[in-house]
Structure formats: structure tokens, C-alpha cells
Amino acid sequence: MNSLLIRNGICVLPGRTIKADVFMENGSIVEIGQVRRSATQVIEAEGLHVLPGIIDSQVHFREPGLTHKEDLESGSRSAALGGVTSFYEMPNTNPSTTTVSALQHKIDIARRVSRVNFGFFIGATDSNLEELIAAQSVEHCVGIKIFLGSSTGSLLLNDRKKLKEIFLKTRCPIAIHSENEEVLLRRVDIRNNASSAVSHPDWRNVESALSSTKMIVELARETNRKIHVLHITSKEEIDFLSAHKDLVTVEVLPQHLTLFSPDCYERLGNYAQMNPPIRTKDHQEGLWRGVLNEVVDVLGSDHAPHTREEKDRPYPNSPSGMPGVQTMVPIMLNHVNQGRLTLERFVHMASTRPAQIYGKNKGRIGVGADGDLTLVSMSKNHTITNGEQATKSGWTPFAGMEVRGMPVYTIVGGQVVMANGQLLEAGKPQLI
Ligand code: DOR
Numbered sequence: 001m002n003s004l005l006i007r008n009g010i011c012v013l014p015g016r017t018i019k020a021d022v023f024m025e026n027g028s029i030v031e032i033g034q035v036r037r038s039a040t041q042v043i044e045a046e047g048l049h050v051l052p053g054i055i056d057s058q059v060h061f062r063e064p065g066l067t068h069k070e071d072l073e074s075g076s077r078s079a080a081l082g083g084v085t086s087f088y089e090m091p092n093t094n095p096s097t098t099t100v101s102a103l104q105h106k107i108d109i110a111r112r113v114s115r116v117n118f119g120f121f122i123g124a125t126d127s128n129l130e131e132l133i134a135a136q137s138v139e140h141c142v143g144i145k146i147f148l149g150s151s152t153g154s155l156l157l158n159d160r161k162k163l164k165e166i167f168l169k170t171r172c173p174i175a176i177h178s179e180n181e182e183v184l185l186r187r188v189d190i191r192n193n194a195s196s197a198v199s200h201p202d203w204r205n206v207e208s209a210l211s212s213t214k215m216i217v218e219l220a221r222e223t224n225r226k227i228h229v230l231h232i233t234s235k236e237e238i239d240f241l242s243a244h245k246d247l248v249t250v251e252v253l254p255q256h257l258t259l260f261s262p263d264c265y266e267r268l269g270n271y272a273q274m275n276p277p278i279r280t281k282d283h284q285e286g287l288w289r290g291v292l293n294e295v296v297d298v299l300g301s302d303h304a305p306h307t308r309e310e311k312d313r314p315y316p317n318s319p320s321g322m323p324g325v326q327t328m329v330p331i332m333l334n335h336v337n338q339g340r341l342t343l344e345r346f347v348h349m350a351s352t353r354p355a356q357i358y359g360k361n362k363g364r365i366g367v368g369a370d371g372d373l374t375l376v377s378m379s380k381n382h383t384i385t386n387g388e389q390a391t392k393s394g395w396t397p398f399a400g401m402e403v404r405g406m407p408v409y410t411i412v413g414g415q416v417v418m419a420n421g422q423l424l425e426a427g428k429p430q431l432i
Pocket of ligand 1: 060092151152177273274275276304305320321322
């Protein structure tokens with residue numbers, strides 16, 4: 001029987017952070033404390049923090065159809081290197097994942113190639129309600145994704161009647177990209193006449209995000225339906241959402257907490273272009289307030305790789321999105337070290353809450369929980385480089401940034417898949 005003992009780490013347990021051993025067997029956590037059993041493998045974790053496995057609940061791994069940007073193998077490799085033990089992948093592939101069979105196709109590939117746990121969203125259209133209903137009982141389907149405004153790919157659903165039907169007839173998690181298509185179309189001249197990505201947040205302005213978020217929360221209220229709104233970008237939305245926490249869970253991204261306009265566009269050009277866009281510092285501060293006062297539930301990366309050749313096309317022909325699954329943990333640990341949030345709050349948003357929202361036996365170091373752990377060094381200094389990124393796109397907006405705090409081991413189902421920045425090939429973990 002395979003067993004793994006993590007000795008003497010500083011464990012972030014529910015409600016307290018203590019020095020303890022963690023013993024895992026058969027893919028689960030079996031004992032926490034002063035463990036006297038012997039194990040087939042032992043990690044001496046003195047000085048390391050032991051976190052429940054980090055879950056990245058918003059990634060775009062591009063398979064099928066866009067595998068020149070990424071595929072499930074390279075995406076999962078990036079996850080493992082970044083200390084991420086589970087990823088939940090979005091449906092704007094080619095074809096879009098809008099049927100159970102398309103979902104199954106992705107699941108089959110992931111079963112073969114993924115190094116970490118995985119889940120997939122099914123995308124909502126104006127005519128696939130039956131597929132959405134059926135997908136709810138598919139293992140590894142984590143929920144429904146709705147694009148209220150168009151972004152990368154062709155998925156879009158903003159018909160209130162259709163949305164209401166989905167809200168009423170399904171029970172699984174619904175994750176929502178909230179931008180108002182009508183506002184985006186009304187303002188499209190700003191985009192068409194722009195000479196650089198600095199205009200991107202002007203085109204996709206606060207109104208386009210806020211009006212959409214208000215509309216969808218109103219619909220959630222009307223139908224008494226829980227929803228999860230993805231990548232919130234404005235202080236106005238944080239203020240608005242704070243009054244709706246009984247029904248709405250909220251995600252923010254490390255890039256919106258770290259980069260800001262106009263600086264990011266001046267430094268990175270189209271490489272800072274994403275939807276919804278990176279806004280000014282006052283919005284970033286609003287997002288941080290949301291993190292600290294618990295309006296924000298979840299941190300996800302929105303890993304959305306595009307090749308350099310694609311990003312180098314003159315704006316607005318450059319696609320929106322940036323990679324992030326490998327940098328989410330280092331960027332956020334650096335914020336912890338800078339005193340912006342506690343390690344416990346980070347763990348809550350990047351592990352505990354996503355596990356709760358998506359109904360997984362993960363997100364806590366507790367007896368009986370799945371054996372997913374992320375071991376981090378809070379004192380390790382590192383300069384992020386493009387070269388170390390496993391994404392096929394080969395770049396990160398954080399290249400050159402010096403961070404303090406790095407993932408050191410990624411443990412999935414009681415098996416080490418990454419140690420000290422190296423992927424381990426031995427033994428494929430049971431993925432759930
Ligand atoms: O910037 C973005 N890129 N936002 C999205 O919603 C989609 C993503 C992508 O898939 O490229």
C-alpha cells in the first residue's frame with residue numbers, strides 16, 4: 001500500500017496553523033499530529049508550510065481545437081509546477097464544450113494525460129438545456145459556464161428568458177462571465193479606433209461589468225438560484241455584491257490584484273489585454289477590500305494562453321487573455337509576504353472555498369479528505385521567467401518579477417507529482 005508521511009511541516013488546518021505530521025494512504029489523509037507509523041515515502045517538511053491542495057477553478061487549456069496555444073497535458077504540467085492540485089477547465093475550446101459527448105471527450109483525454117485532478121465546465125447556449133441537465137450527473141463535470149458577454153470563442157448567452165430557464169431547471173454550480181454584450185457593442189467604436197490596448201478598459205468599461213452583474217444577480221434573486229461570478233474587476237461590483245452574499249459567490253484573479261492600468265498596458269501592451277480588463281489602481285484597491293472583508297470567495301487564475309505571434313498582432317486584432325496557472329501561487333504568496341493578506345485567507349480562497357462551491361472532499365487538511373497538498377516555502381526568493389513556464393504559449397505577464405514564497409511540493413492523491421520545481425514521472429495518481 002502506498003503511503004506518504006509529511007513530517008514537521010507547519011500545517012494550515014481549519015481554524016489553526018500548527019506544526020504537525022500528515023500521513024496519507026490510498027489517496028486520502030489518514031492521520032494528522034505526531035504520527036508514529038512508517039510510510040513508503042517520507043518528506044521532511046521542516047520550515048515548509050503545508051496547505052490543502054490549491055484548486056484553480058478557472059483555466060482555459062484549449063483542447064480540443066486550439067492546441068497550438070495549450071493542451072491538457074501542458075496545462076496540467078503548468079498546474080503541477082505551480083503547486084496546483086486540481087484545475088477546472090472552461091468550455092470555450094473548439095468546438096465549444098456544449099454537449100455531454102464533447103465533455104466526455106475532454107474527460108477521456110484528461111484521464112490519460114493529466115498530472116493533477118481535473119474538472120470541466122459545460123458551456124450554455126440558447127439551445128442546449130437538455131445537455132446541461134444531463135451533464136450534471138457526469139463525473140468530472142463541475143458545472144455550467146455562461147458567457148454573458150462575448151470573449152474568446154463563440155459562446156454567448158444573454159437572453160434573459162433562456163438564462164432564467166437554466167437557473168430554474170438545473171442545480172449544479174453555475175459560473176458566470178459577467179460583461180454586458182449590449183454595452184460592449186454600443187461602445188465598439190472605442191475598440192475599433194484604438195491604437196493600443198490601453199483603450200481596452202475604456203471599451204469594456206465599468207458600466208459593462210456592473211450592469212451585467214446587477215442583471216444576473218437580480219435573476220438569481222428572482223429564481224432563488226446560487227451563482228458564482230467570475231473575475232470581478234471593479235470596486236462598484238464589490239460594493240454591490242457585498243449585499244448578496246447569501247446567493248452569490250465571487251472570484252477575483254491575481255492579475256487584477258497585482259497589475260493595474262495604465263501601467264500594465266504601457267509595460268506589457270497587448271500582453272496585458274484580457275476580459276474583463278485590468279483597471280486602475282482604485283479598482284484594484286476595491287478588489288483588495290473585497291478580499292479582506294470576505295466579499296471575495298475564490299481566487300482563480302483564468303489561465304488563458306495565446307501565442308506571442310497572436311498577442312503581437314496590432315490591437316484590437318490581438319486576442320484577450322494571459323497564462324496564470326503556474327504563477328498564481330507564487331504571486332499570491334508574495335502578497336502574503338508583503339502583508340496584503342494572511343496565508344490562511346489565501347488558503348481559504350484558493351482551496352477551501354472552491355472545494356465547497358464545487359462539492360469536493362478537498363480544501364482542508366483533515367482526516368478523510370482527499371490527499372491533495374501544496375507544500376510551500378514562504379522564505380524562498382525567486383525571479384519569475386518566461387523560460388520556466390510550461391505553458392505552450394511560453395510567456396507570463398509576471399516575467400522579471402521577484403517574488404518571495406514558492407510552491408515546493410505538489411501532492412495529488414497522496415503522490416508527489418512535483419518536488420523542488422521538478423515534475424516527477426513515477427506513478428500516476430488517482431485523479432478525482
Ligand atoms: O481574457 C480572456 N480570455 N477572458 C475570457 O473570458 C476568455 C479568455 C480566453 O479564453 O482567452
